[in-house]
């Protein structure tokens with residue numbers, strides 16, 4: 001089987017593979033880019049695996065950076081682009097079920113491929129485009145099947161995150177997880193407790209954004225993986241409800257978490273803080289969740305307080321909960337608000353002080369009160385009217 005390597009990400013890296021070969025070593029494209037190219041999907045980073053040891057790679061190329069040399073990865077700089085070249089390796093002791101404690105470099109491609117997670121991720125491509133398929137990955141790709149390489153229990157004991165990767169790939173690629181692999185996930189699900197929350201949450205977010213979200217969430221439930229994720233462990237009913245909604249793909253993490261939080265009826269802020277998500281995401285989802293909870297009869301003030309981003313997210317999310325919801329109408333209502341920020345008031349705190357108000361809590365309260373009245377269209381956003389209302 002040959003693969004077309006005309007995609008610029010592969011094509012531009014071909015001289016590197018040739019140079020490694022010319023020095024007497026093997027070099028292949030491996031991992032997700034090979035899988036995605038064969039599926040006709042856009043590819044991201046190309047990974048190169050080689051029989052050359054890191055020190056040998058550094059001798060072959062003039063410009064290199066030691067990005068992860070203890071794990072065998074050296075970045076080769078070529079015309080301003082960096083390519084990660086990783087030495088074939090095996091991992092021998094796996095005490096924390098997360099990262100290999102000990103990496104052993106090997107010269108054999110087979111040794112390297114057999115420690116990878118799934119057969120579709122264990123394909124290698126030579127510089128002439130020949131696909132090396134030692135574990136049936138091509139058949140599994142064609143059948144859209146996710147199968148652990150070798151013994152599934154061993155693969156999940158080596159790295160328990162792979163169980164989350166399985167449900168993520170199920171959703172992202174619309175693959176089915178093969179029965180023995182799925183049974184091994186159900187059996188080993190408690191190992192997830194050893195994995196950092198950030199890594200679990202990152203895979204879960206990708207699951208939420210996949211094209212087969214319903215299937216991914218269902219397997220996440222059926223295998224019991226959910227029991228080992230903070231805040232989701234007690235939410236089986238809400239997760240089932242979530243899985244029953246429209247399967248249309250969600251556009252971004254904000255809408256995904258907002259839809260989930262409203263289905264689970266949990267405090268979105270707490271859930272996302274516990275899952276160690278970024279503050280910007282937490283704040284966005286908190287506002288959007290509050291608004292979605294108030295729809296379809298949200299007041300102008302609720303729209304104003306939610307803000308543009310959260311209103312846009314609510315307009316995306318609500319139709320999943322209520323298919324006949326008028327999302328455009330919601331956006332139009334927001335656009336039609338007299339102001340969109342307290343800064344849009346035609347007077348400022350300084351103006352109130354100049355007019356005789358003492359700086360302090362009353363000033364803030366007054367500005368808020370004026371904002372509320374303008375948003376509700378009770379008074380006009382006009383300086384003399386606002387000043388009059390402030391001292392009324």
Ligand SMILES: Nc1ccn([C@@H]2O[C@H](COP(=O)(O)OP(=O)(O)OP(=O)(O)O)[C@@H](O)[C@H]2O)c(=O)n1
Nearest residue numbers: 031032033044115116117118121122159161162
């Ligand atoms: N827990 C893991 C992570 C990665 N891999 C192997 O390392 C490759 C690269 O991993 P990564 O870049 O994390 O994921 P991809 O499979 O490339 O998928 P994506 O780019 O969609 O994350 C995988 O294809 C797989 O062969 C693995 O065996 N076990």
